[in-house]
Amino acid sequence: xxxxxxxxxxxxxxxxxxxxxPARLREDGDGLAVAAGDSILAMAVWEKIEVSxxxxxxxxxxxxxxxxxxETRDNDxxxxxxxxxxxxxxxxxxxLEAFRPRLVAFAVAVILFAGLIYRFAVPALVxxxxxxxxxxxxxxxxxxxxxxxxRTVLSPSHxxxxxxxxxxxxxxxxxxxxxxxxxxxxxxxxxxxxxGPNAFALPDGSLIVTDDLVKLADGDQEMVLSVLGHEIxxxxxxxxxxxxxxxxxxxxxxxxIAGDVGSAVQDILTQGxxxxxxxxxxxxxxxxxxxxxxxxxxxxxxxxxxxxxFTRLEAVTGDHSETSMLSTHPGTPARxxxxxxxxxxxxxxTPAK
Amino acid sequence: xxxxxxPSMAAERFERASFNGSATEYFGIWxxxxxxxxxxxxxxxxxxxxxxxxxxxxxxxxxxxxxEYHAKGSQIFIGRLxxxxxxxxxxxxxxxxxxFSLVSWLAIVIGLPWLIRRSLRFNARVTSYRxxxxxxxxxTGGAFVAVTLGGMVAFLSLGFLAPLASRWxxxxxxxxxxxxxxxxxxxxxxxxxxxxxxLPALMFVLGGIIFVALFMLVSPQVGGAVTGLNVVMxxxxxxxxxVYGLIGLVYRTGVRNVALSxxxxxGRHELLSDIPRLQYAWIIIxxxxxxxxxxxxxxxxxxxxxxxxxxxxxxxRTHGDLGEIFSEIEASxxxxxxxxxxxxxxxxxx
Numbered sequence: 240x241x242x243x244x245x246x247x248x249x250x251x252x253x254x255x256x257x258x259x260x261p262a263r264l265r266e267d268g269d270g271l272a273v274a275a276g277d278s279i280l281a282m283a284v285w286e287k288i289e290v291s292x293x294x295x296x297x298x299x300x301x302x303x304x305x306x307x308x309x310e311t312r313d314n315d316x317x318x319x320x321x322x323x324x325x326x327x328x329x330x331x332x333x334x335l336e337a338f339r340p341r342l343v344a345f346a347v348a349v350i351l352f353a354g355l356i357y358r359f360a361v362p363a364l365v366x367x368x369x370x371x372x373x374x375x376x377x378x379x380x381x382x383x384x385x386x387x388x389x390r391t392v393l394s395p396s397h398x399x400x401x402x403x404x405x406x407x408x409x410x411x412x413x414x415x416x417x418x419x420x421x422x423x424x425x426x427x428x429x430x431x432x433x434x435g436p437n438a439f440a441l442p443d444g445s446l447i448v449t450d451d452l453v454k455l456a457d458g459d460q461e462m463v464l465s466v467l468g469h470e471i472x473x474x475x476x477x478x479x480x481x482x483x484x485x486x487x488x489x490x491x492x493x494x495x496i497a498g499d500v501g502s503a504v505q506d507i508l509t510q511g512x513x514x515x516x517x518x519x520x521x522x523x524x525x526x527x528x529x530x531x532x533x534x535x536x537x538x539x540x541x542x543x544x545x546x547x548x549f550t551r552l553e554a555v556t557g558d559h560s561e562t563s564m565l566s567t568h569p570g571t572p573a574r575x576x577x578x579x580x581x582x583x584x585x586x587x588x589t590p591a592k
Numbered sequence: 593x594x595x596x597x598x599p600s601m602a603a604e605r606f607e608r609a610s611f612n613g614s615a616t617e618y619f620g621i622w623x624x625x626x627x628x629x630x631x632x633x634x635x636x637x638x639x640x641x642x643x644x645x646x647x648x649x650x651x652x653x654x655x656x657x658x659x660e661y662h663a664k665g666s667q668i669f670i671g672r673l674x675x676x677x678x679x680x681x682x683x684x685x686x687x688x689x690x691x692f693s694l695v696s697w698l699a700i701v702i703g704l705p706w707l708i709r710r711s712l713r714f715n716a717r718v719t720s721y722r723x724x725x726x727x728x729x730x731x732t733g734g735a736f737v738a739v740t741l742g743g744m745v746a747f748l749s750l751g752f753l754a755p756l757a758s759r760w761x762x763x764x765x766x767x768x769x770x771x772x773x774x775x776x777x778x779x780x781x782x783x784x785x786x787x788x789x790x791l792p793a794l795m796f797v798l799g800g801i802i803f804v805a806l807f808m809l810v811s812p813q814v815g816g817a818v819t820g821l822n823v824v825m826x827x828x829x830x831x832x833x834x835v836y837g838l839i840g841l842v843y844r845t846g847v848r849n850v851a852l853s854x855x856x857x858x859g860r861h862e863l864l865s866d867i868p869r870l871q872y873a874w875i876i877i878x879x880x881x882x883x884x885x886x887x888x889x890x891x892x893x894x895x896x897x898x899x900x901x902x903x904x905x906x907x908x909r910t911h912g913d914l915g916e917i918f919s920e921i922e923a924s925x926x927x928x929x930x931x932x933x934x935x936x937x938x939x940x941x942x
Contacts, residue, residue, distance in 0.1 A: 252723035255919035257772065259722065294643050295617045297650025298658050308723050332628075332643070336620035345623045346889060352630045371683070495637055496629050498622075498644055501894060503837065503876045504883060510833045 246271070246320045249298075249311025251280045264301070264309055264317075266324070271301070273309045281307045285325060293318065293330040353496075361488050368484045369477055377480060381443025385427070388447075396428035398450055403428055406453070409464045409540075410446075416537040418475045419444060426467070428453075440470040442479045455551060462551065465531050465544035472530025478523040485520075486512040528574055532581050542582040549575035606864075608907035611900040612658075613651035615893040621647055622892045638672060639665030648895075649719065652903055655910075662725075663718040705735035716769060724919045730768035738764035751793065754843070755785035762851035772917040774858040780851060788846030791869065792839045799835045838873055845869045852906065860911045867905040875901055 244265060251262035251273045262275040272282035281303040289302040299317050301309040311317065318330060335345075396403070407426060414421050424444045431437055431449030438448045446467060456462040473479065490512040494500065500508065519527075528545060536542035549571050625640035642665045649661040685692035709732050716728035742757030759780045766778040845867050852865035879894035 255724070257722040257724045257914070257917040292643075294646045294650065295613060295621060297646060298660075300660065310723075332624065336624045338616045338620050342620055342623055345627050349623060349626050349630070350887065352627075356630070373683075495634055496626055497888065497891070498625055498629075498637065498640055499895065500888075500891065501876075501879060501883070501898065503841070503880050504891075506837050507833065507880065510837075511830060 245274075247299075247311040247313035247316035249309055249313065251275065252308040252310065254306030254308075259310075262309065264311065266320070273303070273307075281305060281309070290317065290321070293333040295333075295336075356492060356496075357489070361485060361492070364488050365481055365484045368488075369480055372480065377442035377477075380479075380483075381441035381445050384441055385445055385447070389429075392432050392434055393429040393447070393449075394432060396430055396450055398428055398453060402453065405460060406448070406463055406467075409460055410467055412538045412540075413464060413468055413471060413534050417471045417534055419471070424471060424474065438466045438470055440473040440479065442474070442477065444474050446470045446474075455555065456548070457551075459544075459547065461535070461541050461544040462548045464538075464540060465535055465548055468531035468534040469527045469545060471534060472527030473519065473523065475530060476523070476526055478519050478527065482515075482519055482523070486515045524574070525577065528578055529581050532578055532585065536582070536585060542585065543579055546575045546578040546582075549578070604909055604911045606907060606909045607655050608905070609652060609654040609903040611651055611896070611903040612653055613647060613896050613899065615896045618647060618896050619892040622895075635669070638669035641665075641668055648899055652899070654721070654908065657722050660720045661718055662720060663714075705740055706732045708739055709735040712765065712768075720919075721771070722917070724772040724917050726772075727770040728768055729770060730764055734764045734768065751796070755782060755789045755847075758785055758847045758851070762847065766851065766855050771857060772919050774917055776855055776857055777859065778851060778855040780854050784850045784854070785847060788850050789843065791846065792843035795839045795842065796836075799839065803832065803835075838877070841876060842869050842873055845872050857908070858914075861914065862909040862911075864907045864909060865905060867902065872901065 245263040246265055248261075248263045250259040252259050260275050260280065262273045262280055264271055264273055266272075267279075267282050270282060270284035271288060273280045283303050283305075287304045291300040291302075293299065293314050296312070296314060298310050298312050299314050301311075301317075303309070410424075410426050411421060414424050417423070424446055427445055427447045429447055429449055431451055434449065436449060436451035436455040438446065438452055440446050448463065448467070452466065453463055490508050493508060494505065531545045532542045535544055541547075553571050553575075621643055625636070625643060628636040629640050642661070642663055645661040645663070649659040652659045682692075682696040685696065709728075709730055712730060712735075713728040716726040719726045738761045742760040746754040746757040759782060762780060763778060766776050769776040846869055849865045849867055849869075852863045855863045857863065875898060879898060882890045883894050
């Protein structure tokens with residue numbers, strides 16, 4: 240009898256037990272039966288048997304209604320029988336996964352999709368996230384970051400009081416013409432210690448200037464103000480929040496889509512993402528540079544003061560580098576030229592009164 | 593079959609696990625998983641995870657039998673929906689009043705041990721070997737001691753008490769693990785854990801000295817100025833991250849060796865783990881490099897390579913017959929299905 244032919248050989252497990260018996264699966268009237276020698280161990284109509292989906296060549300499990308399990312490595316035997324006798328096309332996904340030339344097309348499609356997601360989906364998600372972010376979040380981030388910086392690298396400023404007041408007065412003129420207005424920003428003087436001449440903006444509108452930066456300007460107050468204008472630009476465009484969401488979004492999507500990237504890559508992604516979240520992109524820097532020019536001009540200061548700052552910076556640091564692919568910041572000479580060009584452009588559009 | 597049908601040998605038998613999967617086979621599964629995840633806007637990722645897990649469990653073979661992963665895509669999908677839903681609710685409440693979000697985040701931090709315990713139990717219960725499910729019977733309080741308290745102790749002691757924390761963690765994970773009606777037990781000696789701690793601690797100190805020296809060497813040249821600082825700042829954290837990630841890896845591998853090798857199943861069958869730490873570190877580093885250099889396309893190869901290496905350095909020494917083992921889980925039937933919710937992000941692997 241043809242139905243006595245065995246479909247696959249494997250092992251049969253009693254329900255909930257580790258005890259197994261070598262057995263074979265064969266057709267039995269309307270369904271399937273597991274047999275060892277002459278005795279039938281389990282049988283059921285086909286609809287009542289749960290067949291585990293095929294993944295690679297791992298063992299296949301057929302669970303019978305009584306809870307007993309037939310396990311076999313003969314995946315093909317099972318699939319052939321199902322197809323021939325039941326017309327069931329099992330393993331559609333498994334068919335896709337087979338190592339065939341079309342996987343190359345899949346890989347190309349995945350790379351294309353990844354590019355599209357990076358280019359369009361991530362920026363869109365960032366915009367949505369920025370929109371729904373309640374206002375207290377930037378405040379919490381701002382005060383938290385400043386507090387931890389104060390505990391670690393920053394110490395109270397040693398600048399003379401009159402110097403601070405002079406910068407403060409100029410800064411108020413800048414703030415008055417910016418989007419945030421006078422109340423939108425808070426200027427903080429700090430001794431930067433190891434971080435040297437620097438200024439940075441926190442999402443809540445706090446701007447921190449280090450003593451070394453003021454000293455680098457060497458009495459040229461417009462130079463300091465132009466840097467503050469640049470930082471106001473970062474705050475206005477919410478660059479730090481955007482960057483935070485951007486790196487979080489990229490890391491999150493990578494982990495979701497790639498599934499398992501390995502614990503080492505996962506660590507690098509999450510930790511590296513956190514580090515990258517602290518630095519602005521090249522576009523953000525250019526945007527802030529232009530905003531500095533606009534604000535300085537509107538407040539009645541020299542619009543190209545930022546270019547002077549870059550010149551000074553080049554002289555001190557010896558950075559004459561061209562913009563490189565790897566750096567997040569454009570080279571200083573390129574930025575200086577862009578500032579001068581943009582100032583001229585504004586000038587030719589609407590000559591200052 | 594040998595285990596069941598031949599008369600029980602009083603003699604001991606030692607066997608290592610093996611991994612039967614191949615990089616080419618897994619590549620297909622992996623790339624289709626990614627493609628379908630993108631095409632379904634992320635929904636398929638839950639089912640993708642099941643296929644991936646089943647592939648790795650099903651190819652992990654010990655004493656001629658493979659493991660099996662039983663979670664359903666729908667369970668994981670629902671679990672993820674709950675997590676996303678909770679996050680949305682927290683954020684909406686946060687908009688209404690900032691205090692809400694503070695309270696909910698506090699609740700999450702306090703609720704962490706509960707989540708960890710559930711995750712451990714879920715992962716144990718969806719794993720079977722020879723038709724018998726694993727189970728995890730640890731309590732939330734135990735998770736609090738093992739993870740929260742242990743983490744704090746290790747952190748506050750600057751790593752000097754890390755072996756103590758590791759002892760709590762592995763005791764919690766292994767002493768509460770069940771295979772059917774049999775229990776795992778572990779007798780962890782602090783001395784052995786400190787021996788595993790010595791090498792990474794030495795690497796930590798040495799790494800610190802090299803970094804300080806390197807920093808001294810670089811910083812005068814850039815004058816600590818704005819742009820120079822950016823170069824240094826974007827370069828050092830990554831290197832620091834890599835080196836200290838590596839040290840963590842060496843430590844965890846050493847602890848795994850000690851802990852698994854001190855564990856018994858059913859009071860007599862000895863587990864064994866003897867992963868060579870530096871060789872393993874090399875495998876992980878080269879995997880990362882190859883994965884990055886090939887834009888991720890060699891990730892399946894790297895995953896299979898890691899699994900093979902880990903499995904081949906894990907084994908069991910059975911003393912006498914394992915005997916017939918009964919599943920405790922299946923007996924309780926669908927009543928436990930409510931517990932079958934995967935808490936994403938808290939996947940603890942054994």
